Amino acid sequence: MPTLKVNGRKVTVAEDVYLLEACRAAGVEVPTLCNFDGLEPWGGCRLCVVDMSLAKWDDDWFKMVTACNHPVEEGMTVITDSERVLATRRVVLDLLLARCPETPLIQRLAREHGIEETSYELNPEPTDCILCGLCTRVCDHIGVSAIASTDRGWGREIAPPFNEPPPDCIGCLACAEICPTDHIKFTTSNSCRTIWGREFEMLRDPKTGEAVITKAQAEHFAARSGVPMTYFETSDRSKRLEVAKTVERLRVVKS
Ligand code: SF4
Ligand code: FES
Known part of the structure; x- marks a missing residue:
């Protein structure tokens, strides 16, 4: 070691x-x-x-x-x-502040490194995307690769192919949840989830009725893992209730 x-x-x-x-x-x-x-x-x-x-x-x-x-x-x-390390970090944050002047995470980090205002030309169309690549990498990791970075310079962004609703997306939200700036927007209701311009049917827990996972995600995970679909549509609350019932039964047997 x-x-x-x-x-x-x-x-x-x-x-x-x-x-x-x-x-x-x-x-x-x-x-x-x-x-x-x-x-x-x-x-x-x-x-x-x-x-x-x-x-x-x-x-x-x-x-x-x-x-x-x-x-x-x-x-x-x-x-x-060291002085040059801190100076390099300041340049990185100065550039990011020019690209994302309204993003609280970047504002905070810049401030912590002594930068109140960027010394570069401001992005005419401010964005919260810092191009960290976490969303595309987690999407690849899950085995979907539905989004990628496109264009160059100010216009560089994360998008699905041809900016169309991505056919490979499974609506798992991994990209939105990993994004450090909450740049990726989505909505989830009891029956439907929307992200990247696509709508996904939600599966509900058969016992509690909670919306748990998109049908596309459950199918993807079931196909990759060989685990039955029913496992993925069972909510955490439902699993906890099952455990509680089992503990209760054990207590009855013991007494
Ligand atoms: S995770 Fe968020 S900030 Fe990072 S590249 Fe993706 S959209 Fe941009
Ligand atoms: S290069 Fe190391 S955290 Fe980004």
């Missing part, structure tokens, strides 16, 4: 983790925007940059890397708050 130093604190971590995890284990916070536990790191936002040096390098030789996807090595030295 490699031992490294983060801002002077020694920490030992598992072999196959990235610097971000080592920083967290050392109690050092590193800001991130495109990282999510459970998804492969992408290194897209560049906010998590840190300085690192290998044991075999000269003492004053450091390289700037993204902590979320740089593997740990024995004897590494990591510095998360």
Whole structure:
């Protein structure tokens, strides 16, 4: 298990983790925007940059890397708050503030890094999409790939193919739930869910009547896992009620 130093604190971590995890284990916070536990790191936002040096390098030789996807090595030295690291993060946030001037998450992070106003030209059409790629990656991960990033510059955005309701979407909401800025809009009622311009039929729990999951999502998961559809349309409340009934029966048998 490699031992490294983060801002002077020694920490030992598992072999196959990235610097971000080592920083967290050392109690050092590193800001991130495109990282999510459970998804492969992408290194897209560049906010998590840190300085690192290998044991075999000269003492004053450091390289700037993204902590979320740089593997740990024995004897590494990591510095998360050097002047050039903080300056790089400021540039990232300054650019993001120009693209997303009304987005509370970016405003807060920018403020924390000493930026009140962007020094770049403001996006004429402000958006909340910070292009972190979490939505497209989680969609790929689920095995659907219904959305992707399109265009360039200011106009770059996340959209389904040809901006049409995506035929592959299953209405699972993974993209909307992972989005750190709540940019992806949806509605869910007892019978119907809408997202990306598509409408999905909701399946209801047969006992409680709650809308649980879209039919398309249940079919997708059932086909991938071999687990029967009925499992997916049972609500958490229904499962808890079943457990409660079982406990009650056990109590009766015992007394
Ligand atoms: S829509 Fe949300 S999750 Fe997707 S890239 Fe934009 S900010 Fe990230
Ligand atoms: S969190 Fe590491 S590059 Fe985005």
